[in-house]
Structures are given as C-alpha cells and as structure tokens.
Amino acid sequence: MSKHAVRRAFDRAAVSYDSAATLQRRVCELLLAELPDTPPTAILDAGCGTGYALGLLAARWPNSQIVAADFAPSMVTTAGGGICADIEALPFADASFDLYWSSLSFQWCDTRRAVTEAARVLTPGGHLAVSSLAPGTLAELDIAFAGTDGHRHVLRFPPADALAVACADAGLQAVQLERRTLRFHHDTLATLLRELKALGANQVGAGRRPGLMGRRTWRTIEERYESLRELAGLPTTFEVILCSAIKPIS
Numbered sequence: 001m002s003k004h005a006v007r008r009a010f011d012r013a014a015v016s017y018d019s020a021a022t023l024q025r026r027v028c029e030l031l032l033a034e035l036p037d038t039p040p041t042a043i044l045d046a047g048c049g050t051g052y053a054l055g056l057l058a059a060r061w062p063n064s065q066i067v068a069a070d071f072a073p074s075m076v077t078t079a080g081g082g083i084c085a086d087i088e089a090l091p092f093a094d095a096s097f098d099l100y101w102s103s104l105s106f107q108w109c110d111t112r113r114a115v116t117e118a119a120r121v122l123t124p125g126g127h128l129a130v131s132s133l134a135p136g137t138l139a140e141l142d143i144a145f146a147g148t149d150g151h152r153h154v155l156r157f158p159p160a161d162a163l164a165v166a167c168a169d170a171g172l173q174a175v176q177l178e179r180r181t182l183r184f185h186h187d188t189l190a191t192l193l194r195e196l197k198a199l200g201a202n203q204v205g206a207g208r209r210p211g212l213m214g215r216r217t218w219r220t221i222e223e224r225y226e227s228l229r230e231l232a233g234l235p236t237t238f239e240v241i242l243c244s245a246i247k248p249i250s
Ligand SMILES: C[S@@+](CC[C@H](N)C(=O)[O-])C[C@H]1O[C@@H](n2cnc3c(N)ncnc32)[C@H](O)[C@@H]1O
Pocket: 006, 007, 010, 011, 021, 024, 025, 028, 046, 047, 048, 049, 050, 051, 052, 053, 069, 070, 071, 072, 075, 085, 086, 087, 088, 102, 103, 104, 105, 108, 109, 199
C-alpha cells in the first residue's frame, strides 16, 4: 500500500474512527503505563490520529507542551489542531522534544526512517515511547481470506524486534520491548470488517474487496471465520509491541 493511499484512507476515516478505536485506546493506556512520572517539558505525539492520546498525556502532565502531528489533514483537524507532517521526515529542529510518543502509527511507516527522525528530534536524556503491531495481528482474517481472491488483506507487519534494532542503530539506549496479545470479539464478520475499515486501515480491513467478490467466495470466507467462533464471538487478535528507549546525554 503506497504512502499516498494510506494517507488518503486515514484522511477519509477521521470522523468514523473514534467509535471504532477500542484497540487504540487500550494500547495508549498500556504505553502510558510504561513511562516514568517525571513531567516532560515538550511532548510530540507523532501520528496523533483523532487525538485520543492528547487527553491522556495532558491529564498526566498538565504543564507540558504537547504538539500533535499527523500526515492526514482531517485527523489533525479532528484532533483539535497540530502539524500536518510525515513522521519519516519531521519539520522540527533537532532536540525539540523530551518525550517522543507514537501509538499504532509505525506499522504504516519505514521503521528505520521513523526511528531515526524520532532520535533526531529528541533532546539528550529524552524518552521515546512507541507502540506498533507485529506479525500474527489479524491472523484470523488471514486464515479466512487465504487463497480466495489473490489479494493480500492484512498488512505485512515488520518482525517484533525491528523496532528495538532500529532504536539501537539510531543510538538510543535502555531499549525495552514488550509484547502484548490483545483479543476482541465481534458478532458478525460484516461488523468486524466495518470496524477495521473505519480505522482507516483499508488493507487491514480487506478494503473494498468483499463488495467486489462473488457471493460464493464471500460465503467461503464467512464459513471459515465462523469455524473460529468462540463463546464471546468472532475473534480478532492484535500482537502489540510496546517499545521504550532513552536518548543518551552525550
Ligand atoms: C491507527 S491510527 C493511530 C492514531 C493515534 N496515534 C491513536 O493511537 O489513536 C494511525 C495514524 O497514523 C497516521 N500515519 C500513518 N503513517 C504516517 C506518517 N508516515 N506520517 C504521519 N502520520 C502517519 C495516520 O494518518 C493515522 O492517523
């Protein structure tokens, strides 16, 4: 999926996004729990989306200056303002922030470029806190769609340790990586796909393909997913990575 397509998909999703963002909320809370209590002076929320983390960060550190950035203009607007920018090429001077925060945006980016930029804009002694997704995410969707229409329906997520390796290569220290498996349930496949689509992640949500495929193919996919049904409903798994690191003082 090209960067242009990702940006367009998220730009269209800004309004419907918040109702579908249980995963995002849960992950932001987990990432926040990883951070030390010391109040940062300036925080960057890179890939802020509709701005859920902004409230959390402001509640924890009411006196810190928080800058929101996202490359989808309507996300920046919905977040209540910020900078429209690509997290792989940030428009900020070196050493501008003592907390670099990014939740569930790195899976759309080139990990190395995004981490290099994060390290550049961090002040010496500043913290990085990033969450992303690892292989195994939406494995059920992969199983259900396998071989049905020649399209890939789930993003190719970088291996879990790619983030930690990129941090170490960018000169960051005290790199810590944690994995959490989060599972959600839905009543029907249609609701599940609608919700994933509302996240702006068209490819993850199988995009427009279900509408274009024949009824027989669709039924096969539904039957396969039904075979995975649990008491709580149709499961979706997210393999979440939480990464923290510190920029050395010298
Ligand atoms: C799944 S949402 C997460 C939003 C938010 N961080 C949250 O936790 O709710 C991913 C966001 O990353 C943004 N994004 C993806 N790639 C980006 C890039 N290269 N530069 C800036 N923003 C990007 C998208 O526009 C979208 O708003």
